[in-house]
Amino acid sequence: MSGPETIGVVGGGAWGTALAQVAASAGHAVTLWAREAEVVAGINDAHENAVFLPGVALSPAIRATQEWSDLADARAILVVTPAQHMRGALANLSAHQAPLILCSKGIEAGTLLPLHEVARQAVPGAPIAVLSGPTFAHEVAAGLPTAVTLAAEDAALAAELAALIAQPTFRPYASTDVIGAEIGGAVKNVLAIACGVVDGAGLGQNARAALIARGFAEMTRFGLARGARAETLAGLSGLGDLVLTCSSTSSRNFSLGRGIGQGTPAASLLENRLTVAEGAHTAPVLREAAAQAGVDMPITQAVCRLLEGAPVAATIDALLSRPLRSEA
Numbered sequence: 001m002s003g004p005e006t007i008g009v010v011g012g013g014a015w016g017t018a019l020a021q022v023a024a025s026a027g028h029a030v031t032l033w034a035r036e037a038e039v040v041a042g043i044n045d046a047h048e049n050a051v052f053l054p055g056v057a058l059s060p061a062i063r064a065t066q067e068w069s070d071l072a073d074a075r076a077i078l079v080v081t082p083a084q085h086m087r088g089a090l091a092n093l094s095a096h097q098a099p100l101i102l103c104s105k106g107i108e109a110g111t112l113l114p115l116h117e118v119a120r121q122a123v124p125g126a127p128i129a130v131l132s133g134p135t136f137a138h139e140v141a142a143g144l145p146t147a148v149t150l151a152a153e154d155a156a157l158a159a160e161l162a163a164l165i166a167q168p169t170f171r172p173y174a175s176t177d178v179i180g181a182e183i184g185g186a187v188k189n190v191l192a193i194a195c196g197v198v199d200g201a202g203l204g205q206n207a208r209a210a211l212i213a214r215g216f217a218e219m220t221r222f223g224l225a226r227g228a229r230a231e232t233l234a235g236l237s238g239l240g241d242l243v244l245t246c247s248s249t250s251s252r253n254f255s256l257g258r259g260i261g262q263g264t265p266a267a268s269l270l271e272n273r274l275t276v277a278e279g280a281h282t283a284p285v286l287r288e289a290a291a292q293a294g295v296d297m298p299i300t301q302a303v304c305r306l307l308e309g310a311p312v313a314a315t316i317d318a319l320l321s322r323p324l325r326s327e328a
């Protein structure tokens with residue numbers, strides 16, 4: 001299974017492009033579907049995605065396209081659209097039977113469905129897997145060491161897909177906990193906004209560490225309520241990604257929060273964005289899903305209020321003045 005195959009990628013943003021580079025480095029031909037004509041032209045003519053991943057010399061084994069039919073012979077397809085556009089993209093692949101590896105992080109608005117259930121509805125004949133973990137695209141594209149969770153209900157499929165894309169510097173760890181792998185990646189983006197707010201408002205590193213720990217408690221409560229396994233939430237796709245995204249301005253979510261903490265209105269930070277800060281889209285969906293599951297998520301609620309324009313100081317005061325409770 002680890003020999004050369006054609007791998008498809010849907011989504012020509014930073015992460016889709018970095019994963020295309022990983023697949024090409026593993027010796028595969030790669031067909032990357034991108035939405036923007038200039039991304040397709042740049043990859044095919046100059047071997048660069050100057051829009052979303054500038055400065056990275058891409059493998060000539062990556063061929064970009066805007067034709068869905070070009071993905072027909074793919075051995076597996078990495079799906080890397082923004083979460084809220086996944087259903088629309090997958091509608092173009094509804095008859096496919098090759099495994100789909102979902103690499104986006106979010107929960108679908110309206111349905112409150114995790115993305116593997118969205119994919120199952122949209123492409124009923126395809127086996128579904130989830131790839132998630134602490135992965136800044138620019139580091140992966142530069143070949144820096146990275147480890148991820150690759151989850152599929154079928155353990156053999158998870159192991160096969162891991163072997164298909166593994167590289168010495170890109171280590172997928174196979175898992176059968178699909179919902180666990182998804183929930184970590186979705187929730188950490190919301191918590192990263194909160195950590196960015198703490199940083200931007202100058203609340204100190206004690207506060208950031210407390211937020212990571214209490215945020216992880218929130219992630220765990222919600223994850224367990226939705227059927228995730230505790231060990232997955234404490235692994236690469238949960239705690240691992242939470243720590244990464246809550247500690248660096250390389251994170252779009254952390255940076256969004258930092259801007260809010262410094263006093264810039266969320267609406268103006270979100271207006272006309274080229275790149276996606278998934279946490280801003282996930283936060284209200286997560287708040288609704290948590291309410292439906294009867295799970296208390298005070299940090300997520302605070303992030304929602306900040307995104308809706310609530311003042312930073314009053315929102316932090318409200319979070320800190322909740323009644324004392326036990327840690328467990």
Ligand SMILES: NC(=O)c1ccc[n+]([C@@H]2O[C@H](COP(=O)([O-])OP(=O)(O)OC[C@H]3O[C@@H](n4cnc5c(N)ncnc54)[C@H](O)[C@@H]3O)[C@@H](O)[C@H]2O)c1
Binds near residue numbers: 012017034080105106
């Ligand atoms: N960038 C990373 O380091 C990274 C790492 C892991 C996971 N992810 C996840 O991957 C997913 C894609 O993120 P990214 O960083 O590749 O994106 P990006 O921010 O680099 O690029 C934006 C993407 O959104 C697409 N897009 C914009 N408007 C659209 C629309 N109306 N319909 C369909 N697509 C539209 C663009 O074509 C582009 O592919 C997200 O869920 C993100 O959380 C990103």
Ligand SMILES: O=P(O)(O)OC[C@H](O)CO
Binds near residue numbers: 133137245253
């Ligand atoms: O830049 P962010 O905040 O979207 O984070 C990117 C990845 O999800 C980190 O694992």
